[in-house]
Amino acid sequence: MTLTLWxxxxxxxxxxxxxxGLVSRVHVLRQIMAVNxxxxxxxxxxxAGAHRRPSGAIDPVPHAMVLTGIVVAxxxxxxxxxxxxxxxxxxxxxxxxxxxxDEARAG
Amino acid sequence: xxxxxxxxxxxxxxxxxxxxxxxLATASLFRSIVLFIVFGLTMSIxxxxxxxxxxxxxxxxxxxxxxxxxxxxxxxxxRSQAExxxxxxxxxxxxxxxxxxxxxxxxxxxxxxxxWPDAFAGLGDRVDTHLAESxxxxxxxxxxxxxRAYDTLLEIGVLVVAVVAVWALSPMRGRVLDADPPGLxxxxxxxxxxxxxVLVAGYLLWMGTDAPGGAFQAGAVLAAxxxxxxxxGRVAPPQLQAIxxxxxxxxxLVAFLAVGVAVMxxxxxxxxxxxxxxxxxxxxxxxxLTISIAIxxxxxxxxxxxxxxxxxxxxxx
Amino acid sequence: MNDWTAAxxxxxxxxxxxxxxxxWRGPTPADRILAAQLFGTTGVxxxxxxADALDITSLxxxxxxxxxLAAVAMVVFVRRVWTGQPDPExxxxxxx
Numbered sequence: 001m002t003l004t005l006w007x008x009x010x011x012x013x014x015x016x017x018x019x020x021g022l023v024s025r026v027h028v029l030r031q032i033m034a035v036n037x038x039x040x041x042x043x044x045x046x047x048a049g050a051h052r053r054p055s056g057a058i059d060p061v062p063h064a065m066v067l068t069g070i071v072v073a074x075x076x077x078x079x080x081x082x083x084x085x086x087x088x089x090x091x092x093x094x095x096x097x098x099x100x101x102d103e104a105r106a107g
Numbered sequence: 108x109x110x111x112x113x114x115x116x117x118x119x120x121x122x123x124x125x126x127x128x129x130x131l132a133t134a135s136l137f138r139s140i141v142l143f144i145v146f147g148l149t150m151s152i153x154x155x156x157x158x159x160x161x162x163x164x165x166x167x168x169x170x171x172x173x174x175x176x177x178x179x180x181x182x183x184x185x186r187s188q189a190e191x192x193x194x195x196x197x198x199x200x201x202x203x204x205x206x207x208x209x210x211x212x213x214x215x216x217x218x219x220x221x222x223w224p225d226a227f228a229g230l231g232d233r234v235d236t237h238l239a240e241s242x243x244x245x246x247x248x249x250x251x252x253x254x255r256a257y258d259t260l261l262e263i264g265v266l267v268v269a270v271v272a273v274w275a276l277s278p279m280r281g282r283v284l285d286a287d288p289p290g291l292x293x294x295x296x297x298x299x300x301x302x303x304x305v306l307v308a309g310y311l312l313w314m315g316t317d318a319p320g321g322a323f324q325a326g327a328v329l330a331a332x333x334x335x336x337x338x339x340g341r342v343a344p345p346q347l348q349a350i351x352x353x354x355x356x357x358x359x360l361v362a363f364l365a366v367g368v369a370v371m372x373x374x375x376x377x378x379x380x381x382x383x384x385x386x387x388x389x390x391x392x393x394x395x396l397t398i399s400i401a402i403x404x405x406x407x408x409x410x411x412x413x414x415x416x417x418x419x420x421x422x423x424x
Numbered sequence: 425m426n427d428w429t430a431a432x433x434x435x436x437x438x439x440x441x442x443x444x445x446x447x448w449r450g451p452t453p454a455d456r457i458l459a460a461q462l463f464g465t466t467g468v469x470x471x472x473x474x475a476d477a478l479d480i481t482s483l484x485x486x487x488x489x490x491x492x493l494a495a496v497a498m499v500v501f502v503r504r505v506w507t508g509q510p511d512p513e514x515x516x517x518x519x520x
Contacts, residue, residue, distance in 0.1 A: 003116065007157060008220045010120040014127050016213035021131030024197055024205050029136055029181065033143050036174065037127045040150055045220060047159050052227040058158050059229035060246035064255060067165055067247065068262045071323050071400070074169045074177070075269035078407035081181045082273040085410065088185055111430040112477070118437050122444075129448070137505070141447050141456045144497050145440075148460075148467045151490070152437070155474050155483050163471070163486040168493055171464070175497040183504030293502065296495070304492050311485065319482045324489070331493045338503045 004048045011044030028084045039073045144175035160319035161247045168327035242385020244317040252389045256378045263360045266403045289339040297339045304332040322393040326400025333405035344409045359399030430477035440466045457501045464494030
């Protein structure tokens, strides 16, 4: 087994774990982490594949793509987290509103 | 030598997969996040093992630093607002079906990877041939800022869109501002650390044309310094109306477009850097990109606007 | 030299794996994040050793970045999460 194959298969394993976690877990924070793990798996497959040049050097194109990918992934994560916080804040607001209505009715 | 490195690879791969499984399996969200931070660190070791030093740098700053900071920040928000409720889960049958589906997809991709030819040059040879005219010695920088500059241009666009999205989702109700001053130890630590981090960012930026490093690595490192300043209350959260912050967010995108269009005056195609000017233009673009990337990441961490029209509601009873 | 540094890097990686037990068991959030903090230091050493073992000198820059930024997550934890209270989800994990 070559270095490329070993790390590419590790990437595939991460992808499987991440996809399973994404569909089987419910908490939004964990789903966001699952998407990041799927991303890490894909990146690992790409970069492992860039390690196959006969000269022994790396193919810089997949490296540049993955570098772009990591930065896009962190900004997408930040947007997803902003959505998560907003959803939680709105849900709390609804709960508070309902509680106040109950109080008003009781009083 | 080889046997030791093989053992290293085996331990590293098993650790990565175990960490990923741990992140998703544990019931405690906090434990999950800590494992995720360790996962990022371990990924940067994997990049080192695959000769991907540029990726190791950016992962060390983003994976092991910023993403963990983002997640912890959000967890802090959620904890302050709601009680913990146990996560509902699928029944055993549902979980088995999901595992089978994910496993089948994995087997299919694994088979495709298994069928890869052992030797494959990809685009590496073409990059090597034209590296001398790219204006950068580091092939990854050459690809990012010259050969595939379109990708990088669009990526900066994505970052600006992310800021707009995060700003649009705020202001937050019950938003916690860092009003309480940090303790003496933390304040002193940040006071010492921030100049060092800024120096490291400058070093990575300057080195980026010749060696691993560049705008993304430097920007991510600089953003970490910004996060430290923000979270200890040394700087105020970014303001929506502030022209300086809006300008800094779009600086990289505007400069990129301006350079792309300006070279057309010399008879070149859009974003085709003239050979004689390439090094200067790359360094200029990278410097401006570093500032934009850093401020964007800090704003994404701050997680929303705090404009005067919507003051934070902490003060409300 | 390469043999030695590769072996030492492997040893430190195994150390990291052993340290994961503390992340898993806790018991308090501070124990967990401190273990992660320790891994930051381990990561710096692993990078420095790999720089020699793999003959990639620029890996020392990765070690530098890791060293400079290892504390960011810790600072965010101290400022935003740590309340001195036990982890509210600890009880849910106790049964596992």
